[in-house]
Amino acid sequence: MFSSPAIATAIATPPVRAQQRDDEAACQRIADLLAQIAATPNPQRRLVRSGDVLYQAGAPFTHLHVLNTGIFKLLTRSADGREQVVGLKFRGDWLGFSAISRGRYACDAVAMDTGEVWSLRYDELLKACAQHPALMAAVHAAMSGEIMRDRDSLMSVCTLPADARVADFLRYWADSLAERGLRADQIRLRMTRAEIGNYLGMTLETVSRALSRLARVKLITFIDKGRRDIAIPDVRALEDFIQRCLGPTEQLLH
Amino acid sequence: MFSSPAIATAIATPPVRAQQRDDEAACQRIADLLAQIAATPNPQRRLVRSGDVLYQAGAPFTHLHVLNTGIFKLLTRSADGREQVVGLKFRGDWLGFSAISRGRYACDAVAMDTGEVWSLRYDELLKACAQHPALMAAVHAAMSGEIMRDRDSLMSVCTLPADARVADFLRYWADSLAERGLRADQIRLRMTRAEIGNYLGMTLETVSRALSRLARVKLITFIDKGRRDIAIPDVRALEDFIQRCLGPTEQLLH
DNA sequence: CGTCGCATTGAAGCCATTCAAGGTAGGTGG
DNA sequence: CCACCTACCTTGAATGGCTTCAATGCGACG
Numbered sequence: 238m239f240s241s242p243a244i245a246t247a248i249a250t251p252p253v254r255a256q257q258r259d260d261e262a263a264c265q266r267i268a269d270l271l272a273q274i275a276a277t278p279n280p281q282r283r284l285v286r287s288g289d290v291l292y293q294a295g296a297p298f299t300h301l302h303v304l305n306t307g308i309f310k311l312l313t314r315s316a317d318g319r320e321q322v323v324g325l326k327f328r329g330d331w332l333g334f335s336a337i338s339r340g341r342y343a344c345d346a347v348a349m350d351t352g353e354v355w356s357l358r359y360d361e362l363l364k365a366c367a368q369h370p371a372l373m374a375a376v377h378a379a380m381s382g383e384i385m386r387d388r389d390s391l392m393s394v395c396t397l398p399a400d401a402r403v404a405d406f407l408r409y410w411a412d413s414l415a416e417r418g419l420r421a422d423q424i425r426l427r428m429t430r431a432e433i434g435n436y437l438g439m440t441l442e443t444v445s446r447a448l449s450r451l452a453r454v455k456l457i458t459f460i461d462k463g464r465r466d467i468a469i470p471d472v473r474a475l476e477d478f479i480q481r482c483l484g485p486t487e488q489l490l491h
Numbered sequence: 492m493f494s495s496p497a498i499a500t501a502i503a504t505p506p507v508r509a510q511q512r513d514d515e516a517a518c519q520r521i522a523d524l525l526a527q528i529a530a531t532p533n534p535q536r537r538l539v540r541s542g543d544v545l546y547q548a549g550a551p552f553t554h555l556h557v558l559n560t561g562i563f564k565l566l567t568r569s570a571d572g573r574e575q576v577v578g579l580k581f582r583g584d585w586l587g588f589s590a591i592s593r594g595r596y597a598c599d600a601v602a603m604d605t606g607e608v609w610s611l612r613y614d615e616l617l618k619a620c621a622q623h624p625a626l627m628a629a630v631h632a633a634m635s636g637e638i639m640r641d642r643d644s645l646m647s648v649c650t651l652p653a654d655a656r657v658a659d660f661l662r663y664w665a666d667s668l669a670e671r672g673l674r675a676d677q678i679r680l681r682m683t684r685a686e687i688g689n690y691l692g693m694t695l696e697t698v699s700r701a702l703s704r705l706a707r708v709k710l711i712t713f714i715d716k717g718r719r720d721i722a723i724p725d726v727r728a729l730e731d732f733i734q735r736c737l738g739p740t741e742q743l744l745h
Numbered sequence: 746c747g748t749c750g751c752a753t754t755g756a757a758g759c760c761a762t763t764c765a766a767g768g769t770a771g772g773t774g775g
Numbered sequence: 776c777c778a779c780c781t782a783c784c785t786t787g788a789a790t791g792g793c794t795t796c797a798a799t800g801c802g803a804c805g
């Protein structure tokens with residue numbers, strides 16, 4: 238099956254190149270999506286600044302939103318009062334999908350940065366979708382992608398020890414930037430240690446220690462004095478570290 | 492705002508009743524959905540038995556599936572070999588959403604019981620949706636609901652100690668049955684302790700101990716000798732237990 | 746009857762949390 | 776400008792919850 242020389246050559250292509258090509262393709266898809274949205278019936282543009290709340294849990298659902306620039310976090314609160322960061326959103330991501338089924342937003346969407354959001358009335362979007370299958374496909378792909386991403390989060394929390402979880406979080410953030418054509422070797426965390434810990438299911442002290450350890454072995458470097466800006470010299474090395482954390486004693490189901 | 496006597500009376504209605512009404516409504520929605528699907532262009536019906544694989548991760552995406560009867564589990568495997576149960580599916584649930592964005596299934600769907608699956612070609616479904624907005628709404632609501640459910644899982648894993656997580660898992664399962672009009676006070680777990688533990692991010696021993704503790708305080712009872720069938724005399728009591736696990740020292744963000 | 750898979754339970758050890766102390770950056774007002 | 780405050784981060788030490796390792800029990804099946 239893999240014996241064809243042509244295929245073997247293709248596989249032998251340096252993975253860095255492949256990664257870069259993937260990122261460029263992803264970046265193009267996001268640009269296409271945004272162009273598509275811009276051509277949609279009156280997208281309502283809105284500038285936001287760090288801390289701005291786009292919508293709150295419980296508010297009636299009217300609009301879906303697409304992030305043109307900036308970064309958002311999603312926060313939920315359970316009936317018994319537990320709070321949880323349940324997602325991060327970057328350029329090209331949609332916000333509000335979780336509101337569709339109940340007609341009310343299911344979480345708070347809070348800006349972590351200055352940015353621009355495009356909001357679309359859901360009913361109008363549906364009409365536009367009926368006429369433009371490509372738009373419909375984009376919406377479905379986005380929802381599908383959100384489901385996949387959520388599962389990745391669950392897997393990370395369920396299977397990785399604390400250090401690897403933090404490393405995986407940084408990798409995810411860097412990947413998200415790379416896919417959007419931004420430099421990924423240098424990231425500005427816009428969350429406190431407490432928020433990161435909440436997102437990853439650990440305490441702020443554990444996050445702090447994990448970051449210190451990663452810095453000690455040079456997998457990351459702190460750029461600023463406040464230790465919020467982090468350089469990742471080699472993402473591949475981070476990924477290797479995550480795998481090493483699993484240990485040789487990998488237990489599988491079945 | 493809540494001073495109206497009429498509203499006060501409504502609120503004073505026993506919560507059990509309200510819960511029951513919710514369940515009935517949910518049950519009706521599911522019945523409607525299935526009727527809607529049945530009216531759709533050639534839904535392909537298929538009987539499955541425990542262990543049958545509906546689709547595998549990596550296989551080309553062609554169909555979405557709706558579960559008419561039975562229970563499924565979803566399994567993913569990360570690039571570095573970690574395995575994870577990422578979801579459970581009951582009557583009326585859709586399978587395959589996560590495949591849309593990449594054109595390939597992102598996980599394995601494995602039957603845990605005999606049941607019947609209705610499969611729909613995605614391209615045909617889209618055409619049908621364009622003509623029947625209600626069908627489109629149902630699809631979107633289902634995807635939205637899956638996103639919400641995934642976040643609940645994440646919250647459970649991130650914020651609850653082991654015992655409460657197992658209790659929450661049982662509560663979720665019972666709720667899922669109740670919403671479908673099935674008796675919820677008695678559930679047959681179709682997963683091994685290892686699978687439950689994997690889904691909840693803990694070891695099989697911890698699951699076993701948690702169940703033993705829950706049984707010791709009479710929150711659950713084992714029905715069969717194999718300890719796979721579990722009775723839940725009072726779901727409310729389970730919920731109270733989960734809250735008590737949080738302890739009075741609740742820490743919030745901000 | 747023996748084996749295999751799954752579940753339970755105990756004991757020891759470890760990783761993450763908890764508790765506590767101290768440090769740094771940034772903002773405010775004197 | 777400095778003192779002060781607040782919010783955040785870091786680090787150490789002790790505790791505890793979960794995991795790991797190991798032994799045993801139980802039921803199904805050939």
